[in-house]
Amino acid sequence: MNYVRRRQTALLAGVATLTTAFAISGAAFAQSADANEPASVDTIVVTGSRIARPDLEAATPIAVVTSETIAQSGASNIQDVLRELPQVGVGTTRANSNFSSSGNGGATVDLRNLGPSRTLVLVNGRRFVPGFAGTSAVDLNNIPTDFIDRVEVVTGGASAVYGSDAISGVVNFILKDKFEGLTARAEYGISDYKDNERYLFSVTGGHAFGPDDRGHVAVNVTHDSEKGVLSRDRALSREDRSWATVGVPAYSSFPAQGRFDLRTANGSAQVFTFDHDNNVVLGFPQELAYNRNWDRRISLPVERTLVSANASYRLNDHATFFFEPTWSKVTSSALLEAYSFDWSFIYKNGQPGMPITNAYIPASIRSIIDARNSDANPANDITGIQFRRRQNEVYDRSNQAERETYRIATGVRGDLRGDWSYELSYVYGRMQDSTHSQDIDATKYVQALDSIVDSATNKIVCRDPAARAAGCVPINLFGFDTVSAESSAYVIVPRWVEIDNEQQVFSASATGGLFDLPAGRVQLAIGAEHRRERSSTDWDPITNAGNGTSGKQDDLFGRFTVSEVFGEVHVPLLAGVRFADYLGFNAAARYSDYSTVGGTLSWNAGLEYTPVKGVKLRANYAEANRAPNISELYAAVSGGANGSTVIDPCNGTSATSTRPQDATCRAIPGLLVEAADNGGTLTYTAFDINWMSVQQGGNPDLREETAKTLTIGGVYTPSYIPGFHFSADYFDIKIDNAIGALPAQIVVDRCISTADPFYCNAVERFPNGKLRRINTRLVNVAEIETSGIDFNLGYRHEVGLLAGDSLSLNVLYTRLLSMEKTSFEGAPLEQNLGQLFAEGRLGSGYKNRGNARLTYDAGAFSASWQVTWLGAIRDRLDWTPPAGPDQAYLAQLNTVPNVLYHDLQVRYDLQESGLELYAGINNLFNKTPPLLPTGFASNVVGVESAKEYDPYGRRFFAGVRYRF
Incomplete structure (x- = not known):
């Protein structure tokens, strides 16, 4: 569709939804900065611009989450507040990182559902060290909630002002700096299910010092702990579920007691397992399968200790020294079911499985083996025992993670001649993450399974004398415990x-x-920045060698530097004339020289127009960029999923086949020899498919992502309705050259059809011509676009029931108009509007999201009610459940209805004593998440629902704050 026409259509659609904003049951946290009238003529800097201005106006939309709003939420982690904003996706949380190999319990912010790496996080306007391996994403666990003065959220491309990573916007945490006195807070929370306990202790103090109070220091110390939730402690997730087995638990065929298969040259001879008394059971009854969710977590325990400070000292009338140190320690632990251990993980090169001479084989099974191996038919001989067994007594794949972060921001700021000011700053940050778990050594496991009875001692030992000398202990896998x-x-x-x-x-x-111009003073901001980023990931030797169960992982080390110059200008064009109370022009540009991608240019331009007092219109266009991060550039090709979904175009090739690809296939070394040995045609077996793998790695030739961002909107603050404001802003973000991986099938197909080395170098084949490995390295191939309209309404009114009491309403609502992606050139358009998040897709595309907060404030007493609305959505847009008796039920699960969450809080301030008491209930009506079991694209393992929904249920909290 034509670019301009598309936006006109979107704007008309936005107008049609305007009335919906007033009927929302969703929750609001903050009001647009534009609605606040300045308390003084002091110049301030608002996120989205580096120019200090005597008002809170901005050409781009800003949402402000105040410390009061944060306090009303009762949240100990700021992520829980931000994720309820309709512009913010879920990101990484305590409830969706149980299966992560690192970064468990992390907390990220994801503006516009475009990914945390496209959201730039600042603290006091400066970058914060990344919290995850090789990325730019910041871990919000490092930011103390009680030390936040406000959070400013700007959506849309802001790379010209702040640099890379600001494609979807900026989240700027402004910390308290002029705090006076000492405040201590303690809070306790627990769920209605008597779990998910939370403790928080926080002390904030500040004091002026030195002659004429030249210096000031504010410090916060916070310790909080959240205990997490087990999957078995919620009815929805107590058992494994799958859409493929409606009404029946989807238990695993990898049981704790083992599932064993006696194998012959012709296939399976006998499957057996054990009952709970460890009696042999022939076959494998479903009731003896394994419930994985019994040993999983919905939410991880996270414990945090944080120390932060804001200090400054005025050296003279033109220079103030500032110092902002941060230290944090975050610990978390994942709990996963024991590993689904399969014989093929340790037996390679065609070995048939566990030796039939294993000394622990039960007598009844030994009789079956002896009978088959002593008859006259060699084809009946059992050659090995293949098995699958949980490693419950060995190790459970849980991990313990500890992250320590140090950061110092320091420098000098002050005034120059006239109205000019300056800042020189240096930021140093370092994050060290240590995650420890267990694995098995495949070589030792093979030795331990090859057991015999020692004739001298009549004890079971490992067969290999060298292994015995090295401490080998035989292992018995037959049965429970x-x-x-x-x-x-x-x-x-x-x-x-x-x-x-x-x-x-x-x-x-x-x-x-x-x-000066007739309409006001032309203002300019200029600057330069030099940034250095380094990241390393060091895996243990077993994982490096690929000798464990988790796949081979190479270490990562990468670094880059970037030098930048930037400038920004604000030009007042008209002021105080008819039909133009104010008209201003804003523009910014940044040139960046990366050691990786070279030179890039970002820029934006915008207009602010106030035709009459109380009405402001604004528009901004930006071209932003995101340079590839260290992991995207330098991650080694490693790991990889099983390639069972990849079909070799050469499957079926023979010496005489005439398909278009066959001539190319016949030229592959070894292929015709393999075909001749198997009836004349290349044919893949289940074993071949099992050993085919898909791997992914970084690409040092990546270029930057580029984005075009358009925002158009307005703010209405009528003088005849004091305390009222309303704003609506249309946004459109289009990303070109987005970084992604080509699907393995496309790589293989294009190698055969085009012989292009770009594709063929990524395909590795065995000597017999069959596929061995496909490297889907990252490339600049995707296109992403999202658009919508943000509505913001606020109203504060003095009620008059008591002296000075007031009632206030704040509403935020986002109507999403489009959310789509093209993964690579020639790929079909992926529509995510109205569809939940799934791996490999964009974030969840709610057409309607909102929130509203109603607050009654009577001085010492206050009460607030918040409602968060997640609109109706589908798990998959393009899915038709398979025909059968459960088709209608599955279709119902695929369509998730509107969900409302209600939160309530009351406070009472004993002002003379300095004591404040508060209590609240989150998810007041105990709304359970919608059932989306395994098989649904948005399923979170162990939760049995999508990550957007509250997995905890009703939660209570109470706290006390004391001001000294």
Whole structure:
């Protein structure tokens, strides 16, 4: 569709939904900065611009989350407040990172559902060190909630003002700096299910010092702990579920007691398992399968200790020294079911499985083996025992993660001649993440399974004398709880990953007036910045060698530097004339020189127009960019999913086949020889498919992502309705050259059809011509676009029931108009509007999201009611449930209805004593998440629902704040 026509259509659609904004049951946290009237003529800097101005107006939309709003939420983690904004997606949370190999319990912010790496996070207007391996995403766990003065959220491309990563916008945490006195807070929370306990202790103090109070220091110390929730403690997630087995638990065929298969040259001879008394059971009854959710977590326990400070000292009339140190320690632990261990993980090169001479084989099974191996038909001979068994007694895949973050921001700021001011700053940040778990050593496991009875001692030992000398202890897998502690200790090896991120930022900027125009003073901001980023990931030797169960992982080390210059101008064009109370022009540009992608240019331009007092119109166009992060550039090709979904175009090729691809296929070394040995045609077996893998790695040739962002809107603050404001802003973000991986099938197909080395170098084949490995390295191939309209309404009115009491309403609502992606050139358009998040897709595309907060304030007493609305949505737009008796039920699950969450809080301030008491209930009506079991694209493992929905249920909290 034509670019301009498309936006006109979107704007008309937005007008049609305007009345919906007034009927929302959703919740609001903040009001647009435009609605606030300035308390003084002091100049301030609003996020989205570096120019200090004597008002709170901005050409781009800003939402402000105040410290009061944060306090009303009762949240100990600021992520829980931000994720309720309709412009913010879920990101990484305590409730969706249980299966992560690192970063468990992390907290990210994801503006516009475009990914945390496209959202720039600042603290006091400066960058914060990344909290995850090789990325730019910041872990919000490092930001103390009680030390936040406000959070300013700007959506839309802001790269010209702040640099890379600001494609979807900026989240700027402004910390308290002029705090006086000492305040202590303690809070306790618990769910209606007597779990998910939360403790918080926080102390904030501040004091002026030195001659004429030249210096000031504010410090916060916070410790909080959240205990997490087990999957088995919620009815929805108590058992494994799958859409493929409606009404029946989807238990795993990898059981704790083992599932064993006697194998012959012709296939399976006998499957057997054990009952709960460890009696042999032939076959595998479903009731003896394994409930994985019994050993999983919905939400991870997270414990945080944070120390932050804001200090400054005025050296003279033109220079003030500032110092902002931060230290945090965050610990978390994942709880996963024991590993689904399969014989093929340790037996390679065609070995048929566990030796039939294993000394622990039960007598009844030994009789079956002996009978088949002693008859006259060699084809009946059992050659090995293939098995699948949970490693409950060996190790459970849980991990312990500890992240420590240090950051210092320091420098000098002050005034120059006239109305000019400056700032020189240096930021150093470092994050070290240590995650420890366990794995098995495949070589030792093979030795431990090859057991015999020692004729000299009549004890079961490992067959290999060298292994015995090295401490080998035989392992018994036959039945429940049969593995001894000694044999577990022999096969277990420590597994770890150590992540180290480092950031340094040198900045210099100045802002001030150039000259006066009839409408006002032309203002300019200029500056330069130099940034250094480094990240390393060090895996344990077993994982490096690929000798464990988690796949091979190579270490990562990468770094880049970038030097930048930037400028911004604000030009007042008209003021105080008919039909133009004010008209102003804003523009910014930034040139960046990266050591990786070279030079990039970002810029934006906008207009502010106030035809009459109380009505403001604004428009802004930006071209932003995001440089590839270290992981995208330098991650080694490793890991990888099973390639069972990849079909070799050469499957079916023979010496005489005439398909278009066959001539190319016949030229592949070894292929015709393999075909001749198998009836003349290349044919893939289940074994071939099992050993085919899809892997992914970084690409040092990546270019930057580029984005075009358009915002158009207005603010209405009528003088005849004091305390009222309303704003509506249309946004459109289009990303070109987005970084993504080509699907493995496309890589293989295009290699055969085009012979292009770009594709063929990514395809590795066995000597027999069959596919072995497909490397889907990252490339600049995707296009992404999202658009919508943000509505913001606020009203405050003095009620008059008591002296000075008031009632206030704040509403935020986002109507999403489009959300689509083209994964690569020639790929079909992926529509995400109205569809939940799934791996490989964009974030969830709610057409309607909103929230509203109603607050009654009577001085010492206050009460607030918040409602959060998630609109109706589908798991998949393009899915038709399979025909059968459950088709209608599955279609019903695929369509998720509107969901409302209600939160309530009351406060009472004993002002003379300095004591404040508060209590609240979140998810007041105990709304359970919609059932989306395994098989649905948005399923979160262990939660049985999508990540957007509250998995905890009703929660209570109470706290006390004391001001000294």
